[in-house]
Amino acid sequence: MGTFTIATRESRLALWQAEHVKARLAAHGHEVSLLGMTTRGDQILDRSLSKVGGKGLFVKELEVALEEGRADLAVHSLKDVPMDLPEGFALACVMEREDPRDAFVSNRYQQLQDLPQGALVGTSSLRRVVLLQALRPDLRIEPLRGNLDTRLRKLDEGGYDAIVLAAAGLKRLGLESRIRAVFEPSEMLPAAGQGALGIEVRADHAAVAQALSPLAHQVTWLAVAAERAVSRAMGGSCSMPLAAHATLRGEVLQLRGAWGDPDQPGRLVRAEASGAVGSLEEAAALGTRLAEELRAGGAR
Numbered sequence: 001m002g003t004f005t006i007a008t009r010e011s012r013l014a015l016w017q018a019e020h021v022k023a024r025l026a027a028h029g030h031e032v033s034l035l036g037m038t039t040r041g042d043q044i045l046d047r048s049l050s051k052v053g054g055k056g057l058f059v060k061e062l063e064v065a066l067e068e069g070r071a072d073l074a075v076h077s078l079k080d081v082p083m084d085l086p087e088g089f090a091l092a093c094v095m096e097r098e099d100p101r102d103a104f105v106s107n108r109y110q111q112l113q114d115l116p117q118g119a120l121v122g123t124s125s126l127r128r129v130v131l132l133q134a135l136r137p138d139l140r141i142e143p144l145r146g147n148l149d150t151r152l153r154k155l156d157e158g159g160y161d162a163i164v165l166a167a168a169g170l171k172r173l174g175l176e177s178r179i180r181a182v183f184e185p186s187e188m189l190p191a192a193g194q195g196a197l198g199i200e201v202r203a204d205h206a207a208v209a210q211a212l213s214p215l216a217h218q219v220t221w222l223a224v225a226a227e228r229a230v231s232r233a234m235g236g237s238c239s240m241p242l243a244a245h246a247t248l249r250g251e252v253l254q255l256r257g258a259w260g261d262p263d264q265p266g267r268l269v270r271a272e273a274s275g276a277v278g279s280l281e282e283a284a285a286l287g288t289r290l291a292e293e294l295r296a297g298g299a300r
């Protein structure tokens, strides 16, 4: 049995996720402690993330802690993890996915369709912006940043008619009652990896990788391998409005993707691909194929 330290951001959601992994490892007889830290992504709250450096901002400080041996593993929302980890790091485990869908949150309206003409919706995700514009071109969409509690507070203070958040984060924090409606993936396709947790380790740290193996969820891993391959092949970052979502039916992975044109609001390219997959490599190949179809449809 091992003794491990988890590097974690200190937002309520990050701490929930780290505690979740801690409990799972403890149930397998390991001794686990947490090392909380603040990342650049947590500090920069005034600018859109896509303008200041993207996904890596939430991950870098945690990787430094792993590198220096102050921690053995870092728990991430997979959605926030760059497609290619830096040399020397590995994604050792993908855990079972929570609800991957986006949620409509409002204090006055039950669903998107109920919003009046020109209503104000808060989100800073370019993916959500382009998908919302496709559903409701009349809406005014304004940036909304900060951790979950901050975003909900800004809604409650009257800054927006509605906001869109990942259902997974709300459910994990016991805030499910804030969800007025969930968007089905057919109307608002989730981001690659949304709702799944990924655990990063130093690539040479075999003991922790072994301890993590019983926590892995193969069905989720196959799905997110395909989704992340779409992002990788598209050169995806959070400055690209890109969605990718896969579900496994038996052996067949069904993958959908959508790309929004930042220069042409409302224009969306969609593609679908499916195939039997038995390995992460095959799942990733399906994602690469889907990216080719998006490109063939005009995505850049």
Ligand SMILES: NCc1[nH]cc(CCC(=O)O)c1CC(=O)O
Residues within 6 Å of the ligand: 077, 078, 079, 080, 164, 165, 166, 167, 168, 169, 193, 194, 195, 196
């Ligand atoms: N980009 C922020 C982020 N990263 C992970 C989650 C929670 C959902 C998840 O685990 O995918 C959220 C909040 C949100 O998108 O509303």
